[in-house]
Structures are given as structure tokens and as C-alpha cells.
Amino acid sequence: MKIKSWAEPYKIKMVELLKMTSPEERKAAIGKAGYNTFLLKSEDVYIDLLTDSGTSAMSDRQWAGMMFGDEAYAGSRNYYKLEEAVQSIYGYKYLVPTHQGRGAEHLLSQVMIKKGDIIPGNMYFTTTRLHQELAGGTFRDVIIDEAHDPDCEFPFKGNVDLNKLEDLVREFGAERIPYVSIATTVNMAGGQPVSMENLKALRAFTNKHGIKIIHDMTRVAENAWMIKQLEKGYKNKTTAEIVREICDLTDGATMSAKKDALVNIGGFLALNDYDVFEEARNLVVVYEGLHTYGGLAGRDMEAMAIGIRESVSDDHIHARVGQVHYLGNLLKKAGIPIVKPVGTHGVFIDAKAFLPHLSQDEFPAQSLAAELYLASGIRTMERGVVSAGRNKKTGAHNYPKLELVRLTIPRRVYTQAHMDVVTETVVELHKQREQITGLEMVYEPRYLRFFQARFKKKE
Numbered sequence: 001m002k003i004k005s006w007a008e009p010y011k012i013k014m015v016e017l018l019k020m021t022s023p024e025e026r027k028a029a030i031g032k033a034g035y036n037t038f039l040l041k042s043e044d045v046y047i048d049l050l051t052d053s054g055t056s057a058m059s060d061r062q063w064a065g066m067m068f069g070d071e072a073y074a075g076s077r078n079y080y081k082l083e084e085a086v087q088s089i090y091g092y093k094y095l096v097p098t099h100q101g102r103g104a105e106h107l108l109s110q111v112m113i114k115k116g117d118i119i120p121g122n123m124y125f126t127t128t129r130l131h132q133e134l135a136g137g138t139f140r141d142v143i144i145d146e147a148h149d150p151d152c153e154f155p156f157k158g159n160v161d162l163n164k165l166e167d168l169v170r171e172f173g174a175e176r177i178p179y180v181s182i183a184t185t186v187n188m189a190g191g192q193p194v195s196m197e198n199l200k201a202l203r204a205f206t207n208k209h210g211i212k213i214i215h216d217m218t219r220v221a222e223n224a225w226m227i228k229q230l231e232k233g234y235k236n237k238t239t240a241e242i243v244r245e246i247c248d249l250t251d252g253a254t255m256s257a258k259k260d261a262l263v264n265i266g267g268f269l270a271l272n273d274y275d276v277f278e279e280a281r282n283l284v285v286v287y288e289g290l291h292t293y294g295g296l297a298g299r300d301m302e303a304m305a306i307g308i309r310e311s312v313s314d315d316h317i318h319a320r321v322g323q324v325h326y327l328g329n330l331l332k333k334a335g336i337p338i339v340k341p342v343g344t345h346g347v348f349i350d351a352k353a354f355l356p357h358l359s360q361d362e363f364p365a366q367s368l369a370a371e372l373y374l375a376s377g378i379r380t381m382e383r384g385v386v387s388a389g390r391n392k393k394t395g396a397h398n399y400p401k402l403e404l405v406r407l408t409i410p411r412r413v414y415t416q417a418h419m420d421v422v423t424e425t426v427v428e429l430h431k432q433r434e435q436i437t438g439l440e441m442v443y444e445p446r447y448l449r450f451f452q453a454r455f456k457k458k459e
């Protein structure tokens, strides 16, 4: 007999108690937070779907590993264990640990990007693009058009459109393109995977032009799992084998270990090119810490090394993606407009379709995120016009086609019953959607405004 249901390959040893709040308490809390879910106190939140970043539950083995932390300033044994995990699981030659993903993006951008360079990528990510710009580069989106259409069911919406890339090479010349930035899976497109076929074609194209591929490998195991499910020829390969095949097609990677790798803090830059590595290893001491800890405690590197191995286990990733798809399928069945196909790390509600009476200037996704909190204490995140920021030259809002509310599922944290509560809340809110009004921005920070912007309700 083959059991088709997904279930967790673990049982629960310790629980974290949550505070249940009243509607009045939530109203006060979201008002105080300026209708920005980033500014809520976590203790006022019941089900926290703000992000899957750094919110995973560590395993008994990872916790035990913390006791093996070697907190020497230089040459900590945990660094060597992490290096070994990165080399053997991902196959990259050289490791520079950083405090989290953006630390690696910063080092990489400073080392590889010159003023005036163009960096094509399969959709932007907030911190990635900002570091490219701060280094004097310009990001250009080369993702396939399907990625911008929330209703398109194409299974690999993270793919690169090689025609768009070719146009950039023709317009600017390959010399001005130091690398193509490839995310697995694509966060801003709704957690959509890239296919191996597309990666191979991209490798052939970039080889021809002498352009490198830098891999934003934040959710590479989730991407590998989707390849295993959907791509011809991969059904009998393990997630670990597919992860390795993806990494082997690229020249280096930035990693936020707070996602796939099941730790609460950590990241790294991994490279195959010794010269780039040497410069990054020198720069890390300026911004992060010595090259054998990069802003991390020894125990964090130990937990990361163990988490990397757990993250590529088929049983783990089956339950992880299975839970996300469970929620997505319930919402889809209830007729809620969500990004299709369901992504690997969260479910993305199409706020433009959910609140068609609001214009993008009224921040529909921001407003819907606030309403979800008000309704039952669920915390989600805006991924729309607020996240997209302003045009560097004109100063006008960037208006992304996708105006989304992200329900991101932390790894190994919530139960199926929590997913049922989330579904019920969204469905009930959808019935009352006409009463939801827009927001007005009353405070706007200069960088990554979505983290700290404040809003008030429009009357």
C-alpha cells in the first residue's frame, strides 16, 4: 500500500505557548503599528506567517549541535564542519560565512559589480537588487512573462526568458554583464521554481558569452523537490541529487540559511572562482567578522551545517512543501484568488483580485494584510507596491503587476489545524471584502520602505 497523504517526519518534544488576543487588543495593536505588520509585536500575533525566514523549528540534533559550539575567534571547528557541508552537499569550492543572506549579497555585489554594470535576474528580490544598485549596477528582469500573471498555471514560472537576456547582451555587450542572478525558487513571483532544462539552456548561453551565473540558493531544496515532482527524467532522483545538479550549473551562490537550511540566523557566500573568493574573504573582515565566522557564533555554524543536511532529505521536503500546498489547495477550492500554481514556501493572495475596488495607490495588499491580523491575529506580509519601492530616477512608485499578500509558512512550526484556521479567516474576510478600505502612507523611510513605513486608514 502506498500512502498518499503527507505528514511530518518528526514528532513534537516541546511547545511554545501563544497568546490569544481579543478583537479590541488587535485593533489597538495594528493602529499602533501604523497598519504595517512588520511593526507589530510578535507576542500580539497568534499565527505568524510574516516570513519563513529564520522562523524554522530546529531539530533535536541541531539543538544538541549548539552545545558543540567552538567560540574561538579564529579557526572554529564549526566553520570547518560548515565548509564540509557546503562542499559536499552543494558542491561549491569556497565558503565565506556571513550573518545572513544580505551580508553575502553585499560582499558579492561589491566584489563583482562595477559602476554601470547590468545584472539580469529572474525577478528582483528586495535586498539583492538594493545591493546591486549600491554597488553601481542596474538590475534587469529577465524572467518569463508568465511569472507576472498570477493565473497562469505554467509549472516553472521561475524560468529565464533567454530572448530577454539576449536582448540585454545585444544592447549592453557581455562585458557589462558580470553575472546573471538566478533565484531558486523565485520568492517575489510567489515561490515559483526554475526548471533544470531552463538552467541548462541558460548555462549554455552564458558560457557562449563568458557571463557567470550567481545562484540565490535560498530555497534550492524546495526548487529541487518541484523538479522531482514535475520535470521529465527526475522522478527517481533524490532531492539531494537534484540540488547538487542545480548548484553544479552555477558559478557561485549567496545563501540565506534562515530559509531552506533550518536555522534562525546565518548565511554564506559560496564560490568556485578563487580570485573572487579571495577578494570576498578579504572584504568579509570589514563588514561581517573574521572569515571563519562571518558574524556568526560557532554554535550557529554548527546548527547550519546540520540543517543543510536535514534540508535536502526527501521526507523533510515532502512534508514542508506538502503543508504549503495543503493550505494553497484549500484556498483555491474556496475560490480565493491566489497565485497559481501554489508556491513552495507560502501562498500568495492576489490582492488586486481580492479587493478590485481599491486602486494600487491605496495599497490593497498592505490593507488586506492588516485586515487578516484584525480578523484573527494572523500576521502576513505585503508584496506589492510598497515592497517595490520607488523608481531610482523619477522617484515615482514602482507599480508591480503582482500586488500580493504573502502567507509564508515557517518550517516545522505550525500544524494542519493552524492551516485550517488561516483558511477560515481568509474565506470569511473574502465574504466581507467590499467593506475593506484602502490606506494612505504617512511615513516613508528611504531604504526598503516596506519594513518601516506607516499608514493610516482612508475614510
Ligand SMILES: *Cc1c(COP(=O)(O)O)cnc(C)c1O
Residues within 6 Å of the ligand: 053, 100, 101, 102, 103, 125, 127, 128, 183, 187, 216, 218, 255, 256, 257, 258, 259, 266, 267
Ligand atoms: C531572504 C532572501 C534573501 C536575503 O536573505 P536574508 O537572510 O534575509 O538577508 C535573498 N534572496 C531571497 C530570494 C530571499 O528570500
